[in-house]
Amino acid sequence: MKLIDRKKQHNKDSTRKTSIIFVCEIVVAAFFVLLNYVAFIMYPSKNEQVKIGSTYMTMNNSFYPVLNEQIANYVENHHGRLYNRDPALIVNKQVEELHSFIRQGVKAIIINPVDGNSMKIQNALRLAKKKGIKIIIVDSQMKSADYADCTILSDNYRAGQLCAEHLLAHKNAAKILLLEHYSAYSANNRIQGFTDTIKKSPKAGNFHIVGKINTYGQSEIALPLVEKAIKKGPKFNTIMALNDQAAVGALAAIDEVNLKRQIDVYSVDGSENMKKLLGVNHNAIATSAQTPVNIGKTAVKVAYKLINGQKVPKKIILPVYLITNKNINHYNVLGWQ
Structure with missing residues (x-):
């Protein structure tokens, strides 16, 4: 009988310990749930x-x-x-x-x-x-x-400067057509950097802006407008485009009219399309590269x-x-x- 009583007592003690451990685990789990909830409320971001x-x-x-x-x-x-x-x-x-x-x-x-x-x-x-x-x-x-x-x-202003500096270093005179996007500050800064550099040059008297076209920086808009400018004047031998999109449209226009004389095309971006043309199209001269x-x-x-x-x-x-x-x-x- 004593042996049986001891076994019963041992089983009761084991059950009690198991219950205590289980309760402790629940309390600890509840604590961490509460801690996470408080953290969520205090620091939602x-x-x-x-x-x-x-x-x-x-x-x-x-x-x-x-x-x-x-x-x-x-x-x-x-x-x-x-x-x-x-x-x-x-x-x-x-x-x-x-x-x-x-x-x-x-x-x-x-x-x-x-x-x-x-x-x-x-x-x-x-x-x-x-x-x-x-x-x-x-x-x-x-x-x-x-x-x-x-x-x-x-550095959009500097991008325009770089194009102008290259032009001044390689030409003694130029009649320039500007391809712009009037409502874009970045485009205006590029053109401003270009024209300011030309004006400050000792050779400024030989370089003239003969026309401006608002192309919105789009190839499909630049192409027909530049083609029209080539056919109807004024005569120009250099294009400064606000971006490569407009420049690519201008280069396409030059090819479209099968123009024999040289028109130097400068732009800003460093896009894949313009970089490929720099290697094969003699009218494509330079692009000031930025990095999107x-x-x-x-x-x-x-x-x-x-x-x-x-x-x-x-x-x-x-x-x-x-x-x-x-x-x-x-x-x-x-x-x-």
């Missing part, structure tokens, strides 16, 4: 999926898809969500996109404005700013920088820093360099840099 909106003046330019790809990859790797939209050069459409981003609850907006002077875009950015959304402007500027937390640009890869990587890192409450510079300017028909073999012609 570290637990919520980060949403970012991106909109560029057009996706009909390989520069912007490449730029956006860097942002998309970074956001995906950080388990966030990117909303990308294409306003197709339409101000009202971009304004609608900005309001959509606000409704989606994004933490940051990365924007290349269709029109840097647009009050509609500016007002939409002001509303986003009031909602606590961080604003990062890329590859251009707004007339007012009040609502931008950071503006990230290539670096702009995209910089923009998304800045966005996350701002979201996390870190300080960033108000403006970040990235360097440019000149690729010519003489040094093209030193560069990769497949894709952007």
